[in-house]
Amino acid sequence: MKHRMTSPVSNSKTESRYGLDPQLLPSVVQVIKEDRIQWEGKVFVSECKSSVPPLSSTQCTLEDRGNATPRFIRCTAYSFPVEAQSAQKSHLPLGAIVCPLARPEKGERDVPVCEAGDCVKGCAHCGAFMSPAMSWQDCGQRFYCPFCDKLNEVPWQSYQPTNQGRRVDCEKKPELSLGSYEILEKQTGKAAVLLLAIDVSASAMRTGQLDHICKQICSQLQALNGLEETDRSDLRVGLMTYDSRIHLYNLSPALSRPHMMVITDCEELDAASPGKLLIFHSSPVSEGSDQKSSSGFFSSSKVKSIFQGPDSSISLAKECVNQGCSVHIFVFSHHEVGGAWPGHIPFLTGGGVICYNSLQSEMEQERFRADLSRCVDMQMAFKVQLRVFVSKEMRISGCYGSFIAGPDSCCVAMAALDWHTALAFEFTHNKSLDETRGVAIQFMLSYSSSSGENRTRIHTVILSASSQPLDTFRSSQAETLLAFYCKKLYSLALESPLQSLREELQTEVTEMLACFRKQSCTTSVSPGQLVLPQFLKAVPVYINSLRKSEVLLPGLRSSVHQRLQLRSLIVSMDTLSTASQFYPLILPLVRDRHLEHSVHPN
Numbered sequence: 001m002k003h004r005m006t007s008p009v010s011n012s013k014t015e016s017r018y019g020l021d022p023q024l025l026p027s028v029v030q031v032i033k034e035d036r037i038q039w040e041g042k043v044f045v046s047e048c049k050s051s052v053p054p055l056s057s058t059q060c061t062l063e064d065r066g067n068a069t070p071r072f073i074r075c076t077a078y079s080f081p082v083e084a085q086s087a088q089k090s091h092l093p094l095g096a097i098v099c100p101l102a103r104p105e106k107g108e109r110d111v112p113v114c115e116a117g118d119c120v121k122g123c124a125h126c127g128a129f130m131s132p133a134m135s136w137q138d139c140g141q142r143f144y145c146p147f148c149d150k151l152n153e154v155p156w157q158s159y160q161p162t163n164q165g166r167r168v169d170c171e172k173k174p175e176l177s178l179g180s181y182e183i184l185e186k187q188t189g190k191a192a193v194l195l196l197a198i199d200v201s202a203s204a205m206r207t208g209q210l211d212h213i214c215k216q217i218c219s220q221l222q223a224l225n226g227l228e229e230t231d232r233s234d235l236r237v238g239l240m241t242y243d244s245r246i247h248l249y250n251l252s253p254a255l256s257r258p259h260m261m262v263i264t265d266c267e268e269l270d271a272a273s274p275g276k277l278l279i280f281h282s283s284p285v286s287e288g289s290d291q292k293s294s295s296g297f298f299s300s301s302k303v304k305s306i307f308q309g310p311d312s313s314i315s316l317a318k319e320c321v322n323q324g325c326s327v328h329i330f331v332f333s334h335h336e337v338g339g340a341w342p343g344h345i346p347f348l349t350g351g352g353v354i355c356y357n358s359l360q361s362e363m364e365q366e367r368f369r370a371d372l373s374r375c376v377d378m379q380m381a382f383k384v385q386l387r388v389f390v391s392k393e394m395r396i397s398g399c400y401g402s403f404i405a406g407p408d409s410c411c412v413a414m415a416a417l418d419w420h421t422a423l424a425f426e427f428t429h430n431k432s433l434d435e436t437r438g439v440a441i442q443f444m445l446s447y448s449s450s451s452g453e454n455r456t457r458i459h460t461v462i463l464s465a466s467s468q469p470l471d472t473f474r475s476s477q478a479e480t481l482l483a484f485y486c487k488k489l490y491s492l493a494l495e496s497p498l499q500s501l502r503e504e505l506q507t508e509v510t511e512m513l514a515c516f517r518k519q520s521c522t523t524s525v526s527p528g529q530l531v532l533p534q535f536l537k538a539v540p541v542y543i544n545s546l547r548k549s550e551v552l553l554p555g556l557r558s559s560v561h562q563r564l565q566l567r568s569l570i571v572s573m574d575t576l577s578t579a580s581q582f583y584p585l586i587l588p589l590v591r592d593r594h595l596e597h598s599v600h601p602n
Contacts (some may be wrong), residue, residue, distance in 0.1 A: 025530070026537035028583050031478070032057055046070070046179065048132060048462040049438055052078055052475050052535055056576035061107045066132040068179035068459040071102045073443070074575050075463060076484050078475035080394075080439045082467045084429030090469055091512035092476060094394075095484045099422040099574045100445040100457060101381060111457065112174040113182045119175050120158050125150045128389045129183075130175040131460035133440035136162045146440040147389040179461060185454040192324075192382055192450040193275035194237045201243035204282035209332050209359045213280050216369055220376055235450075236273075274324025274382035274448055276351070276416075278375065282332040285340050306560055307494050307567065309344030317348040317415075318404060324383035324448065326416035327351040328375050330368070332359060341561050347402055347568035350380065350416030381447035381455075384414040388425055389442040393433045398426040400487040402572035417447065422574040424487040433465040473516045478538040483578040486546055490571040498552050509543050538583075545582040 032055060039054035046053070046067040053070040054060050062069035076095045081087040087094060104110055122129040126148035134143045140162040142151050160167045167176055174181035196217060204210055224235065241247045250259040271277070309317070320327060328351040329342050343353040354371050356364050388396055388410045396409045401423035403414050412423065433439060445457040466472065489501050517531045532539070550558050551567045558566075570581055 026532065026541065028538045028541050029585075031055075031538045032585075044070075049464040050078065052477055055477070055479060056574070056579065057479075059105075061105070063108070064178050064180055066177065066179055067461050068443075069108075071104060071108070072100065072180055072459045073098050073441075073461050074477070074480045074483070075441075075461065076476060076480050077463075077472045079464045079466045079471040080427075080433060081429075081469060081472050082433045082435055082465050084432070086467075086469050087429060087472075090472055090515050091508055092472055093426060093481070093484055093488075094428070095424055095426040096441055096461070097422050097424050097480060097483050097487075097575055098386075098443050098459065099420065100386065100443060100459065101417060101419045101421075102574070103419050111180050111182050112178065113184055113455075114174060116183050116185050118173075119183055120173060121155070123148060123150070124152055126389065127387075128442055129444055129456075129458045129460075131440075131442060131458065132177065132179065133442065133460055133462050136165055136167060140167055146391045146437060147442065149392040175458070180457070180459045182458070183456040185456065187454055189383075189448050189452045189454055190273045191236060191452040192380075192448075193271075193273045194235065194376065195271065195275060195277045196237070196239050197277060197279045198239075198241045199243070199279075199281045199283055200241045200247075201283050203284065204243075207282050207332065209282055212359050212365060213282070213330075213332070213368075216365075216372055217280075219369075220372055223373075224376070236275075271323060271325055274416075275326070275450075276375070276380070277325055277327045278372075279327065279329045280332070281329060281342070284333050285331065285342050307564065309348070313344040314348075314404065317345045320345065320349040321404060321413055321415040324415055325349060326380060326382070329353045330371070331355045341564050343565060343568055347572075348404055348415075350384075350402075350414055350418065350421070352569075353565065378418055379450065381417045381445070381449065382415070383448045384412075384417045385446045386412040386414070386423070387444045387446075389440075389444070390427055391433070391437075391439045391441075393429065393431050394427045394439060395430050396425055397428040398488065400424040400426075400491040400571070402568060417445075420574050420577065421572045422483070422487075423572075424484050426484075426488070435465050435467060438465045439463040469515070469519050473519075473533040473536065475535075476533065477535045478542055479575055479579040481536070481539060482542040482546060482582060483573070483575045485543065486573075486578055486582075487571055489546070490551060490567050493551065493567065498554060502547050502552055505543065505547060509539065513539070542579070542582060549582065 035055045036058050039058045039060045041060065043061045043063055044054055045063045045065050046069045048066045050067055053062070053074070056070070056074070062071055074097045076093050076097075080094055081090065120130045122131075122134075123145040126145060128145055128147040133146050135146075136143050137151070140160055141154055143154065144151055160169045162168070167173075170176045198210070198213065198217075200210065221237065224237070239249045239251060241249075246263040248261045248263060250261070319325075327346045327349045329346050331342060331353060346352050356368060359365055359368060388399075390396060390410075399405070399409045399412060401412075402421070403412055403423070406413060409425075427439075427441075440460065440462050442458065442460040445459075446455070447457075448454055464471075464475075485505060489505060492501060513532065513536075516533055516536075520533075521531060546552070549566075549570075551563050551570070570578065573581065
């Protein structure tokens, strides 16, 4: 395939004010179509230093042969520049989008699970886990760790000889041959709890929605009770109601009737187990607060106070993270939310906020039933710790996503994580790369399952390194850059004015494309010609969509709360969902003349 696309100078009647013919600008639909023609129904083999993968929207089978598949990790470039100066001149971000718990598609094998005692131990110096990125020496007696640049002695208990640089038991052990595998630890913790909190205040009673809420909860619990015993043996359900006080209930089957305990001092209440907290709130979220619009806030430095949660919410969210508690709020209030937005804690704990206008209509009742069922059934990891290792020549310069940032950018703590949540990490050079070794990146996810099992999931990718700047451009992909820039800018919106973020994004992408144009064109190119890398043809459209998104665009198009909700939803999306959010595919409706004639006979 060609590595650049050019469009000829068009006549003045069709040229835009930039000298380009709008009809010849790259089409995202065409890019998606071409990728499907090339890969749909086929197998993409993910090997060490593999090439650019198929688009996330293309239905194809991904096979792990030493590199974590794009299902789990997508990189902004699959060939990093050797020199730091070259990376800076290209203006291409060096990063990775990781979705640690992504689900394999049909035809793909699940991530293999092995016992902790059966795995070959990783690096004793930096803590990186065993992977194909480790290189064996001295007939298998030692291995070199690319993450800390040190040699490790292999204990005699786990020693195996090597043949042509690979251990003879390589194919029998996932940690030696695959980019993704999981370790089941011997120690087990507490099983997750499903805690239901129902608003029973006077204002909630007046809405008349409490009865329907309780009926749906009962229906959901009966469905859980009907599961096979193997699926529900570890499930624990708790119930509480609240108004100005909290009411706890003892639902032991040994009691003739439930016992209720009233707690007046809510400050001393502690939830001691990981799990989901589902709050069903029918009262006004904030009474007597002033209505705030978007006017002025999104074009000034005040935006910091808009997107950032209050200190009390951040402190409570941190407590939820420490205990592995994911908060989900169902809001049924008829009143305007006003100045308070209830989503800071839920979105910072892996949960979310779902609002309803009224449960009086059948449509809203059905939506609530589906939302509740999906929330209860969704499998999640709790008490999550995500640690990142990268080759010694590189360092982590940023991490972006829906979480509370900590002091160490290479370690992220989260209360809970589901299968479609993704995070972004950015890398910067410490020194020149070794072109023969490339770049190794490892994500280590430790978590507790809903049944209380302690597990560690490892994803490793090995990328190539090149002294040719064009190799970096030719191994980049537009949709991954979109997801990366989206997570980065939406995260930086907590601290920076939106207008400056939009300008910086435009400047960065313009200089990036100008650098490719200069590097790839050996002869003079007319101003009307568009020169783009093969896999970055959709970048102008995607980046323009991001610049004009509701979160970043000043003005009165949406309210403060709509922007807060949208930002919280999008910042945690995976690559496929992000690309669909900014450039949704529209299905054409074929006009049926016969149907039209039968409906309108005259």
